[in-house]
Amino acid sequence: MLYPREPYCIGQDASVLQCERKSDKKVDVKPDLPCNVIVIHGVNDVGTGFGSVEEGLCAGLDMRLHGKPGRFVPGSYRMPTAKDKDVIEEDPDAVFFKRTLGNGTHSPVIPFYWGYREVFNQAGTKNGQRTDRFGNRLDKDLSKGGGPFANATSTLPDMWNRGVCFPADLGGDPVRPVLSAPGRMYMVLAAKRLAALVAMIRDYDANEAVNIVAHSQGCLISLLAQAFLLQDGKRPADTLILTHPPYSLEEDAGVLVDTSETFKSGTDAAMEGRYGVLKSRQTFDARLTTLVNIVQGVTAKKHTMPALAALSNHGQFHGMVGAKWSAGADRDNRGKVYLYFCPEDMTVALDSMKGIGWQGVPDFMDGTTLSSMPRGDMRAMSGTASSAGYRTKKQSRKPLSELGRGFHQRVFTSKQRLDPAKKTVGPVLVGQAPHDFALRLKGEDDHAHVADANRFLRENHKEITWPRKPGMLGFMDSEADKREGLRSINGEALRIPALADLRGTGQIDPQNIPADSIQARVAREDQGPVEEVDPIDAAIAITSGKGLNIQKVECADPSQTGQRPRMVQTLSKVECLQIEARHNKDNKLDQLPPEGQRKVLKAMRYPNGKVFALIQESPDEARKRWQHEVSPKSFHGSIFGSAKNHRNVTAYDLSIGGGLASSDPKFYRYLCAVADWRLQTKSTAERPSILQWKFFVKDYAAYWNVERAERKELIEGNAVYYSKGELPACVPALHVGLPNLVVCETMSGDRVVVSPPVPVKANNGAKGTR
Numbered sequence: 001m002l003y004p005r006e007p008y009c010i011g012q013d014a015s016v017l018q019c020e021r022k023s024d025k026k027v028d029v030k031p032d033l034p035c036n037v038i039v040i041h042g043v044n045d046v047g048t049g050f051g052s053v054e055e056g057l058c059a060g061l062d063m064r065l066h067g068k069p070g071r072f073v074p075g076s077y078r079m080p081t082a083k084d085k086d087v088i089e090e091d092p093d094a095v096f097f098k099r100t101l102g103n104g105t106h107s108p109v110i111p112f113y114w115g116y117r118e119v120f121n122q123a124g125t126k127n128g129q130r131t132d133r134f135g136n137r138l139d140k141d142l143s144k145g146g147g148p149f150a151n152a153t154s155t156l157p158d159m160w161n162r163g164v165c166f167p168a169d170l171g172g173d174p175v176r177p178v179l180s181a182p183g184r185m186y187m188v189l190a191a192k193r194l195a196a197l198v199a200m201i202r203d204y205d206a207n208e209a210v211n212i213v214a215h216s217q218g219c220l221i222s223l224l225a226q227a228f229l230l231q232d233g234k235r236p237a238d239t240l241i242l243t244h245p246p247y248s249l250e251e252d253a254g255v256l257v258d259t260s261e262t263f264k265s266g267t268d269a270a271m272e273g274r275y276g277v278l279k280s281r282q283t284f285d286a287r288l289t290t291l292v293n294i295v296q297g298v299t300a301k302k303h304t305m306p307a308l309a310a311l312s313n314h315g316q317f318h319g320m321v322g323a324k325w326s327a328g329a330d331r332d333n334r335g336k337v338y339l340y341f342c343p344e345d346m347t348v349a350l351d352s353m354k355g356i357g358w359q360g361v362p363d364f365m366d367g368t369t370l371s372s373m374p375r376g377d378m379r380a381m382s383g384t385a386s387s388a389g390y391r392t393k394k395q396s397r398k399p400l401s402e403l404g405r406g407f408h409q410r411v412f413t414s415k416q417r418l419d420p421a422k423k424t425v426g427p428v429l430v431g432q433a434p435h436d437f438a439l440r441l442k443g444e445d446d447h448a449h450v451a452d453a454n455r456f457l458r459e460n461h462k463e464i465t466w467p468r469k470p471g472m473l474g475f476m477d478s479e480a481d482k483r484e485g486l487r488s489i490n491g492e493a494l495r496i497p498a499l500a501d502l503r504g505t506g507q508i509d510p511q512n513i514p515a516d517s518i519q520a521r522v523a524r525e526d527q528g529p530v531e532e533v534d535p536i537d538a539a540i541a542i543t544s545g546k547g548l549n550i551q552k553v554e555c556a557d558p559s560q561t562g563q564r565p566r567m568v569q570t571l572s573k574v575e576c577l578q579i580e581a582r583h584n585k586d587n588k589l590d591q592l593p594p595e596g597q598r599k600v601l602k603a604m605r606y607p608n609g610k611v612f613a614l615i616q617e618s619p620d621e622a623r624k625r626w627q628h629e630v631s632p633k634s635f636h637g638s639i640f641g642s643a644k645n646h647r648n649v650t651a652y653d654l655s656i657g658g659g660l661a662s663s664d665p666k667f668y669r670y671l672c673a674v675a676d677w678r679l680q681t682k683s684t685a686e687r688p689s690i691l692q693w694k695f696f697v698k699d700y701a702a703y704w705n706v707e708r709a710e711r712k713e714l715i716e717g718n719a720v721y722y723s724k725g726e727l728p729a730c731v732p733a734l735h736v737g738l739p740n741l742v743v744c745e746t747m748s749g750d751r752v753v754v755s756p757p758v759p760v761k762a763n764n765g766a767k768g769t770r
Helices: 050-065 082-086 185-204 217-231 255-260 284-300 308-312 399-403 479-483 535-541 573-586 619-627 643-653 665-675 693-699 709-724
Strands: 036-040 109-112 115-117 124-126 129-131 143-145 210-215 239-243 336-341 365-374 390-397 407-411 416-419 424-427 435-438 486-489 530-532 550-555 599-605 611-616 630-632
Touching: 036 050, 036 185, 036 217, 050 109, 050 643, 082 619, 109 185, 109 665, 115 185, 115 709, 185 210, 185 217, 185 665, 185 709, 210 217, 217 239, 217 284, 239 643, 284 336, 284 365, 284 390, 284 399, 336 643, 399 407, 407 486, 535 619, 550 573, 573 599, 573 611, 665 693, 693 709
Parallel strands: 036 109, 036 210, 210 239, 239 336, 336 407
Antiparallel strands: 115 143, 124 129, 365 390, 416 424, 435 486, 530 630, 550 611, 599 611
16 A cells, blocks of 8 residues: 555534434444546547546446446536537637536545647637637647547557548538647557556555446557556456447548658657658557457456445445445456447548447457568568568458457447347447447448438448348358458346437437528538537537638729729739728727637729628637537437446446445545646646646645655656647657557558667656657
8 A cells, every 4th residue: 555544524414412312313424435537538539528428427336336326426527508609718728628526415426627738839729719720729728628539540550650640620610620739649658647546446456446438539549558558467347348449440441541651740759760661550469369368368358356246245345335236236347448439429430430339349350470580581670570571461360259258349339239138220329248249230320310411431331131041151151251241249238228329418309400501501411410509519510611601792993993893803912901900990809819700811992993892700709600510420428428328337337345445535536636747837827727736746645745755757748748849768669668558560661669768867858749
């Protein structure tokens, strides 16, 4: 036990003192929490779904362990409301989706936040919003939660790669612009910090149950964190629950990847001169072997203390489970990895990704591997591939089987399928007995559930006939042929199988799209479900090339000469500024800050003497308009963002057995502070909702003073990165820091062999990106 334990209150109440009272006053006390649950978000995200996750997990654990609500109480989150649509917040990132712990909060959830920070002299401003050097919108601290949308990866080594490069926004969605992006090593920093957080919980008590519930890119950060822990000989998390992961076993690149790889993009200083080994896609063998190594590492480190049956000892575990709870009716989930995938997810279905969060893990798959020796029998150089390269060859594997007994996948879908037992077609319940699931039936349109905007560059599942009909040539099919298009759903049966909730609380169906919305103008056959645009996304929209409306307006001739040119005449910049000033004054906008004023982009004088100007709405007008807008739903957050899914399913897949770290209020707050990358070291740019470093070390001195040196370096290095954009030296480059469980082999024949690290000074930070 590393950390001090201070007494804390588990219950309080008031009563009137009475002589010869007939009964004592009963005080309700908080039970020990059953586990610790680290929740991690994906790219371009500030944890918008955390409220739903925490609400669902607390409600589900209540029913699983106590059979009634109220024992576990989630924190509260500042969600956008209808009133917020008409308010322009100066700093929306500091207001919305922020978590508050009340006096009654009693939750095992530790929200984990991560992201990217631009260096000061490379940041810009567009329409009143801060941006990075590539045009990606940032918050007031020049940071972006989860990093840019386009920087998501489908493998672990690519988190060391240069950023994605798009000279132009190919997506065309103002809310989610696809722009060039910085080097990706901020993801490695997040993985190192997540690994440290798991180790800190273990150092509070060796028998703590640690779960990670991850979304999207957060799944890959979670996998890399386990590889770091296993590399250091430490226990990984007990259970990983991966929702919508972009992790992919597919080695073929899509059109977007082929295009982006022809241009240069953002880099990290630590990787300069080392990007050659990452210039092409990872092989199928590298992708699968890496996933197998980590999953089996989690399974092999399964912890057995305390025994599940021991939790009924209330003298030792202080009401962790209810009086009616039975170990025999529950399930020990330690040493397991769960994949929650969704065939409707059109983000992970991108043809550059084709992630397991969209298609699950197949029984059979073919792909590329590299030979054991390079061409010319030259051995690989440390930290790079030999100049000779390695030959590629084909192999056939059994992915699901190789992942082993600790890997379980569940499908969350609204598709209808035949129930072989009942002989009827109906919804596919999550938690029904293990079964086969057909990804796409013959004649089924697997893109019809989304708007046309989310169908472009998306992969399709293969159409199959299911159940299979015996045919004359069926005996000629291989086992792999027979399983094509099918997935083995091997997640354990739940006591009460549940309908997958892909709607959440915010889905708006096409027939209910507001009449004044941009989406209402889309052809009916191209429409799909939409969601409201939140205030942070509205701020992103006005930094994109298509976020501000432009109108052609007749206006007074600034020259006042009554000119009638023979041809259309473009007015000078000075004349445009004159028109702009008068327009803003006439519309009572001239006293507002620049963000509240409209701009004249161009003005023309016509032969009839009339003058027309192209007037762009003000950034604030655009933000307010976008706050009333809706955006096409891709279903990428449909599992993660639904409290119902976590109440009915995730809560039953969590490991339980020890939650002392989260039960201790002060230590719990310390963990939450470390889990939030937003720690300011500069007191000159204070934001009320962002913790200052000076207060962090003061408030948590009891724990910080005994913290391990390597974790101090990492935590303080993260705070410096958040404040300055300089990655700490403890975040290693690929050639010295790739964990041995992570295989890095590319389709061009490159293989990475890790070299011993060279000692560096702790304060030898390098600029994060360029």
